[in-house]
Amino acid sequence: MSTHRYLFTPPGPVLQAYYDDTTTNAIISGPLGSGKTTTSCYKSFRLMTKQAPNRRKIRPTKCISIRNTYGELLSTTAKDFKTIFGDLGIWKEGSKEPPTFTMRFKLPDGTMVWHEMMFVALDRPDHIRKLRGQQVTWFYLSEVKELPKEIVDMADLRHGRFPSMMLGEVLPTWHGMFGDTNQCDEDHWLYRFQEELAPKGELPDWRFFTQPGGVIKVSGQWVINPARENRENLEKAAPRYYERGMQGKSEDWIKVNLGNMYGFVMDGKPVHPEYNDTTHCVDDVDPVMDAPIILGFDFGRTPACAILQQIGLQWYCLDEFVSSGMSASKFAPNLLTYLNKEYPGHSFIGWGDPAGKHPGQEVESSAIQILNLNGIPCMPCDTNDPLQRRAAVANPLTELAMNGRPRLLICKKAKMIRKGLAGKFCYRRLQVAGDEKHMDEPDKNAWSHPVEALEYGLMGEGEGLQALIEEKSAVTYKDRPASPY
Numbered sequence: 001m002s003t004h005r006y007l008f009t010p011p012g013p014v015l016q017a018y019y020d021d022t023t024t025n026a027i028i029s030g031p032l033g034s035g036k037t038t039t040s041c042y043k044s045f046r047l048m049t050k051q052a053p054n055r056r057k058i059r060p061t062k063c064i065s066i067r068n069t070y071g072e073l074l075s076t077t078a079k080d081f082k083t084i085f086g087d088l089g090i091w092k093e094g095s096k097e098p099p100t101f102t103m104r105f106k107l108p109d110g111t112m113v114w115h116e117m118m119f120v121a122l123d124r125p126d127h128i129r130k131l132r133g134q135q136v137t138w139f140y141l142s143e144v145k146e147l148p149k150e151i152v153d154m155a156d157l158r159h160g161r162f163p164s165m166m167l168g169e170v171l172p173t174w175h176g177m178f179g180d181t182n183q184c185d186e187d188h189w190l191y192r193f194q195e196e197l198a199p200k201g202e203l204p205d206w207r208f209f210t211q212p213g214g215v216i217k218v219s220g221q222w223v224i225n226p227a228r229e230n231r232e233n234l235e236k237a238a239p240r241y242y243e244r245g246m247q248g249k250s251e252d253w254i255k256v257n258l259g260n261m262y263g264f265v266m267d268g269k270p271v272h273p274e275y276n277d278t279t280h281c282v283d284d285v286d287p288v289m290d291a292p293i294i295l296g297f298d299f300g301r302t303p304a305c306a307i308l309q310q311i312g313l314q315w316y317c318l319d320e321f322v323s324s325g326m327s328a329s330k331f332a333p334n335l336l337t338y339l340n341k342e343y344p345g346h347s348f349i350g351w352g353d354p355a356g357k358h359p360g361q362e363v364e365s366s367a368i369q370i371l372n373l374n375g376i377p378c379m380p381c382d383t384n385d386p387l388q389r390r391a392a393v394a395n396p397l398t399e400l401a402m403n404g405r406p407r408l409l410i411c412k413k414a415k416m417i418r419k420g421l422a423g424k425f426c427y428r429r430l431q432v433a434g435d436e437k438h439m440d441e442p443d444k445n446a447w448s449h450p451v452e453a454l455e456y457g458l459m460g461e462g463e464g465l466q467a468l469i470e471e472k473s474a475v476t477y478k479d480r481p482a483s484p485y
Contacts, residue, residue, distance in 0.1 A: 006085070008042040012229025014211045015039045019046070023207040024176035025156065027144055027190070029183050030211030031260040033241050035230030036180040037142070041081050043178060044140055048115040049107060051137070051163075051173045057111045060163045061137040061172070063118070066155065068146035070121040074099065077142040078119045089115075122151045135161040137172050141179025149189040152177070176205075183256055185264045187415045213259040214242045222246055222254055252423075266423030271390065271442045271451070274397040275410075275421035284411045285316055293318070293343060296457020297352030297378055298449045299367040303331045306417060306454035307343075313401040315458065320414040320450050328356075328367040332374040339376070350378030351460025353452070381460050389455040392464030393421075408458075417454055420447030 010016040012035065018028040019039050030036045044063060051059040065081070067073040078099060082091055089103035103115040117140075120130060131154045139155045141147060160175035184190045194208045216225040224242050234241050246254055256263045287293055287309045296306040303326060307319035319342065321335050339348070356367035357380040371378040396408035410418050424447035442448055458464065 006045060010039050011035050011233055014209050015229055018209040019043050021207055022174060024205040026178045026207045028180050028209040029260060031214040031258050033214060033234050034211050037080055040140060040180050041084050047174055048113050052170050053111045054170045058114050059111055060114045062116045062162045063138050063140055064136050065117060065119045065140040065142060066122050067142040073119050073121050128154045131155055131158055134158050137162050137175050139177040141177055144179040144181035145184035145188060145190055183260050183262050186262050191262060211260060215258045266426055268426030268428045270423040271425045272393055272421050274394045277422050280397060280406055280410050281418055282409045282411060284413045287318055292347045292349045294457050294461055295348055295350040296453040298453040299353050299356040301325055302449045303328060304449040304453040305335055306450060306457045308457050315396055315408045317410045317414045317417055317454060320417050322416050322450050328370040332371050332376060336374050336376055348377050350376060351381050351456050352378050353456055354380040354384055356380060381456055388464040389459055392455050392459035396463060416447055416450045420451035425451045
């Protein structure tokens with residue numbers, strides 16, 4: 001079969017550089033509609049045709065395409081690959097094996113390309129086991145920012161294992177990983193790779209490509225970027241793509257998905273919609289010595305501590321200490337070490353979830369007792385009433401101090417709390433038709449625990465009490481019997 005119609009010219013200089021690159025690991029970030037997925041598909045095609053043939057004139061390669069969910073993988077990545085190269089192979093899906101596209105086609109020089117592409121969904125660190133034992137030539141990572149670093153780390157150790165010299169085969173002409181993505185958060189492992197490690201020369205086998213945004217900001221307004229890539233193809237297939245794409249979208253959504261800038265897009269209703277990152281986030285400040293540092297605690301298997309101080313009439317969330325899968329007996333000494341290192345000589349007052357005063361089923365001491373035994377002061381809050389907890393944060397976020405700034409400010413050092421307030425701590429959206437609906441209870445995730453620790457710290461210091469009094473007064477008035485007069 002002729003492959004002449006599969007000749008490809010990447011529609012932009014950044015896409016061209018990514019397509020031609022032979023670094024072991026190459027990642028391209030770009031806005032929606034920028035042509036990065038199509039270019040990645042053709043990059044895979046180029047690599048399979050450049051593989052050296054074995055003595056039977058066969059060019060053998062294997063690839064695993066990874067995305068976070070099978071729904072996304074099959075509806076986007078696999079669909080695009082089959083649309084482009086559908087007549088060069090056979091699609092198999094539905095058995096115990098992952099969905100696989102097996103390609104067999106002849107090149108003009110008489111050699112045969114034998115390529116097998118498997119599509120595997122991996123979205124959690126415990127999915128690492130799916131990669132163990134895999135023998136592949138390369139990995140194609142789709143939407144890299146959605147993949148845990150543990151998955152990428154394991155994939156980086158599994159490529160280059162096919163073909164081998166056994167049975168007259170050859171070694172891989174090239175092996176590695178390449179992938180595409182929308183831009184990530186500033187605390188994502190990919191940001192650290194791109195902006196911190198790579199510029200220092202600490203990642204010699206990695207290369208990062210950043211496309212221009214589809215839109216840019218000029219005089220405070222988003223406008224179409226004349227330097228955008230894939231311009232001609234997009235205008236033919238979807239006229240006014242970016243103009244339509246901006247309509248009805250939030251600032252953060254446009255910034256990440258169309259502007260190709262660092263940030264995140266929330267997928268739910270924020271628990272604290274009062275928070276505005278531009279207004280409430282400030283550079284790190286040094287704590288003062290003449291006021292105690294307040295510690296707020298949320299317990300469970302993911303204990304978290306919010307570190308606060310009231311300076312003047314304003315609350316500053318100075319810092320945080322978060323954990324994952326850690327018992328109170330391990331959390332407490334680690335926190336104590338951190339506090340002694342970062343805040344020597346300071347006095348502390350601690351407030352926690354009142355559930356923390358009860359021992360667990362497997363231990364005799366409660367979480368609060370364990371903190372106290374380790375020299376960390378903590379008292380249970382009077383209540384864990386959701387209304388008062390939310391108000392303990394919402395009120396100082398919306399009330400102004402004498403200097404015109406909000407009474408609660410979040411320092412950049414408190415990364416998880418900052419992102420949780422900005423929308424990661426949310427009521428998850430229900431997948432139902434019609435009007436947008438959300439869960440009744442906030443989603444428990446990595447961001448909920450440090451934000452709730454912040455709530456307990458502020459509530460213990462008296463914030464939010466007025467909201468509870470007003471709510472109870474309203475209920476009492478409502479329930480009074482009607483006047484007989």
